[in-house]
Amino acid sequence: MSLDPDDTRPAFQQVSSALRAEIRTGKYGPGDQLQSGPELVKRFGVAKATIAKALDQLRDEGLIVTRKGKGSFVRQRTERPIGLRPHLEAAFEEQQVTIDFAGFSSETLHGAIQEPLDKVRSGRLTPQSITVRLLLPDSTAPMAVPVLVDELRDDSALRARAGQIAVTHAGGIKHSVEVLAELGLVQSAKVEIRVCRASALFKLYIVNGSEAFFGFYPLRQRTMEVADEEKTFFDITGKDATLFHHSAGADELALGSQYVQQSQRWFDSVWESIAFERSA
Template structure:
């Protein structure tokens, strides 16, 4: 588990891949604690920030979970997020790729897209057309979740636009949504500019409903659906650990439905899911320019 000096990928990507492989091959068992950040920093000869970036990516994939004051642990059910990633990668083997997503921020979708996009860049996958539609809540406006536990009646403030702006749970949620949709848009549309796809398009629309579930529709033939658990969570708000009521997207158990499912009502559910998505997209969705606002990280 050492870094390859001849590997052109950034060290954090190599560390992410090494730890992911160790988790999926059960070298780190479900529930087992990973080495501390200090131990990983010494092992790989990198900065603490590099290790933190790798761990953050693994946490976004749903492979690990951080427990404040205790460390980082392998999730008990690591197969669940990988199932979605496998199906998304399979969707990219077709000539025309369509993905419709409705959820809270798009973080998990961004993570699931990384590998197929890397394979397109390396020539292993060659879709001709890629079209993504992303439906997320308008976090510039009042939302029921997230909410401060100390002050449930707190009204959301404007999104963070600079380091001096006061961050709230709502502005933090807006920043996460922006970061995810910007990353997806940049990665996908770049494929067209590089000549790796004839068409690569991402459309984002926002609406005023606080999501209670996430939905993925792949190539109009397969759907993945999961409810968002709502629970107390401690997150950094303005760099201060803050207790909030939050949606836990990584803990959402996904149920799959397919047009080819002859064992139940999969095809009927898929059609209803598509109708629901189109109804929100067409009647409540407002076009959202992800580049209109910059995240705090962009401005720095």
């Protein structure tokens, strides 16, 4: 297949248009792998850089994801925001796995990471190293949420409850990951946990430095017994947060690449400046 010489659009736009049509019409289904870069170069008769730019455009549109060393794949659900679990499992196919999380409690991560960890235990996934950094809010200081509905007053019991939720899930992740090194299943496994004096109103995951997942926490009013007293308060609903996915590609100026770069820069800057280890 060659490009139309009468088409005034740049070559990369013609290539992305052809691939987009194939995805939309079902020639490539959810999860299918696109042809490799060299195959697309041969197919369209264009330069490697042209193919890379076309794929970056499709990636920015949310139609495909690119996995380092494996190729480009049609998203599992191109019509709606994605889930974290399948991307985590794909990340564990790499030799060095890195996960950075910033958010309220890491509860979703705790659940999503169990399946790939189980596959490491069974030998179906064989990474050499796993490094996880968890950036959580400091529940010992007043927070924006949880907060009492009545005049938005701070409540130490609510903060203690939130802190315990975070400790439970972060501790579960730490144990599940680090035991793999103790068992000799990976060469190194480390989970670091830090807190900062900022309320978590969004969640961010950065996976293997190449994918970023971002979601806003919806707020809701709840009434429940906390510390033997019924309280009505505003709380976040982490499981209801819709995640949006951005993937870095060959073009560092592409939207997905810039989003991942800036997310990593933000996380690192907070981690190295105002974040600190939670006191016992």
